[in-house]
Amino acid sequence: MKTKAFQKIYTHIENVTKATCTIEAEGVTNEEMAIVDNRPAQVVKIAGKMVTLQIFPGTQGIATDAEVVFLGKPPTLKVSEELKGRFFNAYGQPIDGGPEVDGKEVEIGGPSVNPVRRRQPSELIATGIAGIDLNNTLVTGQKIPFFADPDQPFNQVMATVALRAKADVIVLGGMGMSNDDYLYYKTLFDNAGALDRIVAFVNTTENPPVERLLVPDMALTTAEYFAVEHKMKVLCLLTDMTLYADALSIVSNRMDQIPSKDSMPGSLYSDLAKIYEKAAQFPEGGSITIIAVTTLSGGDITHAIPDNTGYITEGQLYLRRDTDIAKVIVDPFRSLSRLKQLVIGKKTRKDHPQVMNAAVRLYADAAGAKTKLDNGFDLTEYDRRTIEFAQEYSRELLAIDINIDVDTMLDTGWKLFGKYFTRDEVGIKQDIMDLYWAGKAS
């Protein structure tokens, strides 16, 4: 972002707040980028001649006579094949020591896809993790977050999913990522020999928080380039969206906006939707799938950030530590993939939906039985069987260290049904039961 010779330089700033400054200027356009005292800034408000700029790195040390130059264009990114294998900061500048990328300059945060031009997602993303493939099947063009407490291994699971997903390009958008996690991803992708498929935009905790606001748009503009122009299957990883939303609230607070629930801006839903809705299956074959992380505070999903996210995304995945088997599992109750109906029983074996539902229902019975046990009541013989089933189900299917194909998952399901239950107790449609039942005849 170098200034050019003919650009007008302003040197009189009227107001400075923690995140913004206001100057008198003419011919400025809304959302235009500017450089204030060598720091990137963006126009957020125009009132007559007074122009308010949001200074991304913050305003500390900005003097009223600092130089202000308007760049005449909204934030842009140069896109080309050269992006692959590279790591950038929130402004799209290389941080891996490599050269600047050359390519077509496009505005970030561009228009949305015409809904009638979208195609219905229909391609299954196999991850080998039964908690996902069996119970919460992912589909290309889907958007789904992990709702996780900070102590849970969401980065590892997400990286596993990314590497197994067979995507043509993986775009990583890191917001407020700790330097350690950044290095974790970098090393992991490198070791897996996947570095040439990765494009990363990273704002670490060492960078100013407001810069994060650019990261999702940068990542998704890159994703759109590969998905639309090269018809590629793109997987976009966004972590951590909670920190993105926190940055939104900082800005809206400094703009004197009235906060709504949990001090978040009233436009939080629309702001998040603009990002997540970039996930799409394009008519020409390319797709963008978004897997995000929303960290929770003490598992509270009623907080405005996870709550609004839940209404936007197509499901959510929860991780939970199952103390009975001493492993982390994908929680079958609260996790949900809304698009699974498009592939299960269609792209997978036709008993898939029924096996999935029956297993979860029996697992719920086990949870009920455990509550009974905790309350000091006697268990029925059925209760005891459900508890035993639940442990084995948890160990063989729900645990995140599982790596098997979907047919094996289904066969495992039938094996467990047959081992612990009668036909009536499983309650699956007769014709499917006749095909797969692995237990006693009646």
Added chain:
Amino acid sequence: MSTRGKVVGVVANLVTIEVDGPVAQNEICYITLKGTRLMAEVIKITGKFAYVQVFESTRGLFVGCEAEFTGRLLEVTLGPGMLSKNYDGLQNDLDKMEGVFLKRGEYTFPLEEDKKWHFTPLAKPGSEVVAGDWIGNVKEGWIDHKIMVPFDFQGTGTIKSVVSEGDYTVKDTVAVITSADGTERNCSMMMRWPVKVDVKCYKNKPRPFKIMETGIRTIDTMNPIAEGGTGFIPGPFGCGKTVLQHALSKNADADLIIIVACGERANEVVEIFTEFPELDDPRTGRKLMERTIIICNTSNMPVAAREASVYTGMTIAEYYRTMGLKVLLLADSTSRWAQALREMSNRMEELPGPDAFPMDLPAIISSFYSRSGFVNLRNGKTGSITFIGTVSPAGGNLKEPVTESTKKSARCFYALSQNRADSKRYPAVDPIDSYSKYLEYPEIAEYLDKTIGDGWVADIMKLKDMLLRGKEARDQINILGDDGVPVSYHILFNKAEIIDFVILQQDAFDHVDASTPMERQKYMVNKVLDICNADFNFEGFQEIGAYFKRVINLLKQMNYQQFQNEQFKKIEEELELSIAEKRVSDLQPLAAV
């Protein structure tokens, strides 16, 4: 000459324009930005300054951009050709737009300009007419689309001439009407109407008196919605709001379904786009798309247009109602609409109400719901709009402004419960919390007893009581333990489970179970009631669970079979044998247990 102005301020999509003439509240204007015209609506006026909400992204807008005011409010174009269309919130035809991405400032004509429609006159010259009276008929797909006297026609007029039967475009004049003061008006097959104004071209609006079948048991049997009635579905995310709405749109007994996808996921609309042209309407055998209009303003589309989308849907519904059709309007989700109101109110720096929503939110919601209803038209025909909206309460907490405001207006309440969804009991409509006020209407009760069978309403109340007693029994069992309560508690609990699994739960993805006709619902209700009324003999609580699981499994298998086919009857026989095993005798109903 129309009023013009210049942009003087921009904050997000709120733009301030200095005007050189009169402007009206809610007037539409166009701001020109480098040859692109951006549509905007006036939402506040102070002195020479008009504050407008732009229906598009305002990126690149600068001080000095020209604006032109149209002198009209936000309007929709009504006429033949709307059926099966996919519109955005401002009634642009999405299929006419070019390219994969939406282009700012691209507005498309909602009807077909060149298509010729076969017009048959209904009114004769010399007859007296008022707004909304039928002039002619046009076949729009399978619908008899009535060409009506424009809704904005004032007073009584006389038809001077009507064209003879033949093919005309929507813009051709088909009738000339002389108004009371002698002025003549040329009427074509299309008209415009401001979306925020109710269409009142009917004789009267009586209380609803019959129910609208939806094929969904937990609605039709437990809490039926009246034709012309209102209902709403609140629920936390992941409880199946959208699946339930889609099920309604597929199976409801309506002539026309208008789906407003308001600020929700694009992939959900894509599902409709993909499936509806393929799926058959179970009642008519035609494709579902042939009775559907979609208004689609997904969550990533501009916020201001989201607010307009629900009104666009309602106005189109009112137009078709005036032709004597039974319209079902679905809006998913009205919370997004309320949030759009909040975002604007916030930018205008209005004093906020609860949760930063505007203070007049309850009034806005209730006046919107009141636009639905059953109407008698002046020509003796009837029409109706049944409206069902979903609400997405923040954090799943029903004590929030949108849910509370809606509860005051809507007559049916279908509460989706997280617990039911967690245990995969779909549809997750909570049978205890949900209600239909229409069951209290004597005219509805009379209608149900007459059409379904004597004592139907009493039977339903019995089912509800049993569900409640089952829940109480379960609570007691949970507190006191399996052996701490009498055996009768276990029986009560299991009887409620039968009602839950067989009547309430329904598999929306199974082609048979997805929709249940009323006759079949009645059959199954009687079957279940028969079991619930029976007295059973058990040694101890241990055998009860397994026994009823078997009964439930058989009843569920019946639900999966074609009604009364061989397999259905075979399972039924097996069921009767199982029942006979443990049944003591037929005691008086209610005296059971």
